[in-house]
Amino acid sequence: MKYFKQLVAEAIYKAVPELTINEIYSTIEKPEPHLGDFAFPCFKLAKVMRKSPIAIATDLMNKIEVSENIFRKESVGAYINFHLVNSSVVDRLTSLFQNQKLFSPKEKNGKYIAIDYSSPNIAKPIAFHHIRSTVIGNSIGNLFEFAGYNVARINYLGDWGTQFGKLITAFKKWGSIEALERDKISHLLEIYVKYHQEVETHPELDSEARAWFKKTEDGDLEALALWEKFREISLLEFDRVYRLLNIKFTHIEGESKYSKVLDETIEQISEKIETKISEGALIIPFEEMPPCLLKKMDGATLYATRDIAAAIDRFNRFNFEHSFYVVATQQELHFKQVFEVIKRMGFNWSNRLEHIKFGMVKGMSTRSGNLIFLEDVLNEAISRTKVKILEKERVSESNIDEVARKVGVGSIIFGDLKNGRVNDYDFDWEEILNFSGYSGPNAQYAYARVQSIIKKSDTTNFNEGDLNLLTDSLEINLMKKVLAFDEVIDKAVETRELHHITRFVYELAKDVASFHHAISVIQSENDLKKARVKILHISAECIKTALSILGIETVDSM
RNA sequence: GGUUCAGUAGCUCAGGGGAUAGAGCAACGGCCUUCUAAGCCGUGGGUCGUAGGUUCGAUUCCUACCUGAAUCACCA
Numbered sequence: 001m002k003y004f005k006q007l008v009a010e011a012i013y014k015a016v017p018e019l020t021i022n023e024i025y026s027t028i029e030k031p032e033p034h035l036g037d038f039a040f041p042c043f044k045l046a047k048v049m050r051k052s053p054i055a056i057a058t059d060l061m062n063k064i065e066v067s068e069n070i071f072r073k074e075s076v077g078a079y080i081n082f083h084l085v086n087s088s089v090v091d092r093l094t095s096l097f098q099n100q101k102l103f104s105p106k107e108k109n110g111k112y113i114a115i116d117y118s119s120p121n122i123a124k125p126i127a128f129h130h131i132r133s134t135v136i137g138n139s140i141g142n143l144f145e146f147a148g149y150n151v152a153r154i155n156y157l158g159d160w161g162t163q164f165g166k167l168i169t170a171f172k173k174w175g176s177i178e179a180l181e182r183d184k185i186s187h188l189l190e191i192y193v194k195y196h197q198e199v200e201t202h203p204e205l206d207s208e209a210r211a212w213f214k215k216t217e218d219g220d221l222e223a224l225a226l227w228e229k230f231r232e233i234s235l236l237e238f239d240r241v242y243r244l245l246n247i248k249f250t251h252i253e254g255e256s257k258y259s260k261v262l263d264e265t266i267e268q269i270s271e272k273i274e275t276k277i278s279e280g281a282l283i284i285p286f287e288e289m290p291p292c293l294l295k296k297m298d299g300a301t302l303y304a305t306r307d308i309a310a311a312i313d314r315f316n317r318f319n320f321e322h323s324f325y326v327v328a329t330q331q332e333l334h335f336k337q338v339f340e341v342i343k344r345m346g347f348n349w350s351n352r353l354e355h356i357k358f359g360m361v362k363g364m365s366t367r368s369g370n371l372i373f374l375e376d377v378l379n380e381a382i383s384r385t386k387v388k389i390l391e392k393e394r395v396s397e398s399n400i401d402e403v404a405r406k407v408g409v410g411s412i413i414f415g416d417l418k419n420g421r422v423n424d425y426d427f428d429w430e431e432i433l434n435f436s437g438y439s440g441p442n443a444q445y446a447y448a449r450v451q452s453i454i455k456k457s458d459t460t461n462f463n464e465g466d467l468n469l470l471t472d473s474l475e476i477n478l479m480k481k482v483l484a485f486d487e488v489i490d491k492a493v494e495t496r497e498l499h500h501i502t503r504f505v506y507e508l509a510k511d512v513a514s515f516h517h518a519i520s521v522i523q524s525e526n527d528l529k530k531a532r533v534k535i536l537h538i539s540a541e542c543i544k545t546a547l548s549i550l551g552i553e554t555v556d557s558m
Numbered sequence: 559g560g561u562u563c564a565g566u567a568g569c570u571c572a573g574g575g576g577a578u579a580g581a582g583c584a585a586c587g588g589c590c591u592u593c594u595a596a597g598c599c600g601u602g603g604g605u606c607g608u609a610g611g612u613u614c615g616a617u618u619c620c621u622a623c624c625u626g627a628a629u630c631a632c633c634a
Contacts, residue, residue, distance in 0.1 A: 031577075041576060043614070053614085077577065121634075158634060255634090281632050289561075289630085296632040303634055332562065333629055359563090360628085394594065407596090418582095419571075422563065424627070431570075431583075435596045438571090438582040445596050453593050503572070503581080510581095510598095517589090517598040558596075 001037075001484045003092065007070065008038045008082050015063035018048055036074075036081035037480065043078055053078035089479050090467040097538060098463065102482070103545040106148035112318045113144045114152045117326040118247070121158035122234035122254070123167050123188045126241050127371040128427065129328075129361045134374075135413050135551060136358055136421065137326035138247045139498050142549045144322075147493050152318050156310070157254030159231055161303060165213030168226050169205060170195040180229070185237050188230060214300050217259060227256075244378045245409060246553060258309040262301045265309040266294055273344045284341060292337040307338045315349055322352050324496075329357040329422060356496050359424035361416075382408035384433055385441075394557050403555045407441050410552040414440025417550055418502040438506050440552055443543055446509035446516075450540035451556040453521050457533045465534030469527060474515045478535050481508050482542045489549075498550060505546040512539050 009025040016024070024040070031039040042056040049056055057075040064080065066073060070088040074081055096102045117137020120126045126134075141151045170191040171180075179187045199205045216223040235252070242248070258265070266282070269275065275284050280297030294305045314323055325335060335355040343350035385408035389395050395403050415432040419425045435441035459465075470476070488504040491497075521532045544554045 029576085035577075039577085043576065046614075079577070119634095162633065279631075283631075291631070293632055298632085300632085302632065327634095328628090329563075330628060331634075334634085336562095357563095388596075392594075392596080423571080424564090425570080428570090434583070436583080437596095439596085441596055445594080449594055449597085456593055499572075506581085513597055514599090516593080517595095520593065522593045557594080 001480070002486050002490070004070070004084060004088075004483075005038060005487075007066065008040070011064050011066045012040055012060075012080075014065065015060055016045065018045075031079070031081060033477075035076065035079075037084045038082040040080045040082075041078060042080065084480070086471065086476055087468065089476060089483065090470070093479050093483060093538070094467055096483075102538065103485070103541055105146045108150065109148040111149050111321040112152060113141075113149045114154060114314045114318050114320045114323040115141050115144075115326060116154045116156045116324065117141070118242075118249070119156045119158060119327070120234075120238060121163065123164070123185065123192065123230045124234075125185050125189060125371070126238060126374045128374045128377050130374055131377075131412065131416055132358050132361060133326045133328070134242075134245065134247060135416050136356070136498065137324070138245075138551045139417060139501075139549060140324060140326065140356065140496060142551060143489070143492055143498070143501075146549055147489065149321065152251060152314075152320070153249045154251045154253065154314075155249040157231075157234075157252065157256075159227075159254035160256040160259055160306065162210060162213050162300070164216060164227055164230070165209035165211065166195050166206075167192055167230065168212040168216070168223055169209045171226060180233065184233050188233070210298060210300070214298060217300060231256075241375050241378070244375065244382075244405065245413070245551070247551065255303065255306045255310075258306045258313070259301075261309055261313075262305055265305060265312070266301075269294065269308065269341065269345060272346060273341070284337075286337070286340065289333065289336060289340075292341060304334060304338055304341075307334075308341055311338065311342055311353060312347070315347070320349075320352060322354055324354050324356050326356045326358070329359055331355070332357060354496075356421070358421040359419075361427050362424055363426040363428065378409055378412060380429075381412050381433060384408065385411070388435070389558060392558075395555075399557075403558055406553040406555050407435075407444055407558055410440035410444055410547070411435060412440075413550060413552050414443075414502060417498040420499055421497060438502075440547075440550075441558070443505045443509040443547060444552070444554055445558060446512040447540050447543045447547075447554045448556060448558045449516060450512065450536045453516075454533060454537060454540075456522055457529060459530065459533045459537075462534045462537050465530040465532075466527065467531055467535060469531040470535060472519065474511070474518055475532070475535055478508075478511050478515060478539050481511055482538055485542055485546070488546075501546055501550055505543055505550070508539060508543055508546070512536070512543070 005025065005028055008028055009021055012024050013019070013021045027041065027044065029039045029041065030037070042053040042060065045056050046053045054077055057078050057080050060080055061073065061075040064073065066082070068085070070085055072083040072085060074083075115137050118130060118134040120130050138153070141153050145151050167188065174194055175187065175191045183190070195205065212223060216227055269284070273284060275282055275294065278291070281293055282295035283291040283293050285291045292304050293302050295301055311323065314320065327335070332355065339350055339353045342353065382404050386400060386404035389400060389404055389407070411432060418438060467479070470479075485504065488500050492500045515536070519532065521529060521536065524532055547554055
């Protein structure tokens with residue numbers, strides 16, 4: 001639709017040279033469907049032309065020249081409305097389809113994006129709240145890949161810091177290798193929880209823990225061996241969750257990667273900007289916000305230091321156009337500080353760093369206050385989905401687990417991404433597994449129904465269908481909707497908000513369902529049938545593409 | 559207290575200087591001898607937190623206030 005909008009803008013520009021073409025383009029609105037496909041409000045011109053907006057609209061009506069094969073125009077009040085002629089929609093869609101330009105990613109633009117997402121802490125299972133960073137980051141990666149960027153997908157593990165001192169302390173007191181081999185992360189979690197209980201009455205544990213972390217940083221062999229073991233076990237478990245979600249990374253690395261260069265980084269920082277010792281800690285003072293801590297009083301580093309080192313390293317490796325940090329909104333201040341340090345160090349790429357923040361998932365702790373594990377939630381969704389699939393008796397026995405996984409996980413992913421990023425939201429089983437309405441399975445369902453029709457129609461070559469035969473408003477609607485996909489992608493890229501895509505795919509699925517209900521494809525006369533199969537196929541491909549950007553897979557029956 | 563974000567239908571949320579403010583859920587009423595009813599069609603439901611200001615026009619921008627959330631030095 002960008003193509004048609006541009007045509008409108010150019011036509012208006014020829015009649016109204018007072019405005020730039022960009023100004024015109026951005027004032028063009030999408031009105032309610034019955035009013036047209038594009039609308040140009042004339043209020044702003046009233047001041048310049050010293051005439052009533054309504055008079056301007058009537059006047060401009062005659063001045064604007066657009067091919068009548070493409071648009072029908074009319075002035076209504078202060079607006080000029082443009083209605084796309086059906087044949088122009090058909091022509092555009094047909095040519096894009098034939099050239100396979102409809103849903104293929106844009107050509108590579110040679111630019112890089114670095115995305116830091118998921119980033120769980122090792123030695124703890126991935127908790128449900130990690131869903132947000134994981135799923136948002138993955139989807140933004142897909143989105144920018146679709147838009148033509150090369151994307152470095154970085155899982156920046158929390159594998160360094162005082163907590164490992166705590167864990168080692170706990171392991172030496174209450175842990176064992178046998179239990180670790182047997183129970184994996186559960187054992188680590190168990191002793192970590194015990195540590196936090198014990199520290200209430202034995203505060204001296206904390207200094208022991210700090211000492212162990214310091215030893216780890218100093219290269220103590222025993223400490224490093226334990227740390228390595230914890231890390232290895234954790235990664236194996238994380239992998240299971242990522243496989244369920246069908247999420248991949250190009251780089252799995254952690255904060256530990258920078259442990260050896262931190263002294264150098266601190267030196268580099270100190271050379272360029274003012275640092276000072278305050279209450280024993282090394283800090284960077286700011287006037288407009290709280291100071292950034294580089295080193296604790298015991299000399300151990302903090303995560304701001306590691307993030308600064310990581311940002312510099314990533315720029316050196318990827319020469320990125322943007323570097324995204326998909327991290328909860330709680331860490332807003334932290335990233336402001338880190339970005340400001342980079343800026344003051346004189347790196348002119350500091351404005352390419354961007355904190356893609358998101359709100360919390362609430363209502364997720366159990367009665368006992370324990371964490372809910374992401375893997376458990378996914379498996380629960382999958383098994384509940386399986387029950388629903390069995391009721392329908394449409395999916396073959398051999399496929400059922402795979403379909404249940406795709407649909408169950410799809411409902412969770414969609415349920416997260418449909419929320420605006422910065423909103424907190426409540427986790428609610430009933431809502432997330434309600435597959436009716438605005439949900440992932442709803443879109444997957446629309447896709448599956450189309451596949452079923454295509455199968456029954458015995459169509460192999462979609463090029464045979466002639467879209468010119470389609471004149472019903474339901475059919476034209478589908479074509480326009482599909483053509484609007486490019487604008488949705490732009491909007492999502494611009495705002496880094498995925499709910500534009502969830503919204504779009506839901507609306508498209510709804511249009512497909514309405515079509516499906518009103519028009520029988522199989523019983524249509526031959527040429528018409530081919531045309532209808534074609535538009536359904538195109539719509540389904542659009543759904544599939546949109547869902548794949550969200551990180552949701554499609555199924556052929558459900 | 560400082561900073562940041564949010565307050566829109568019973569609930570969860572879109573939208574955003576312009577035409578009658580939209581979805582989903584929940585409620586209610588229809589629709590399965592016809593390609594998947596995880597669906598379709600319809601009904602009811604709103605002083606867009608409050609008060610000012612800017613504007614031809616404000617739910618949208620500005621200010622103040624109220625309410626809620628996050629954060630503010632050795633965790634990440």
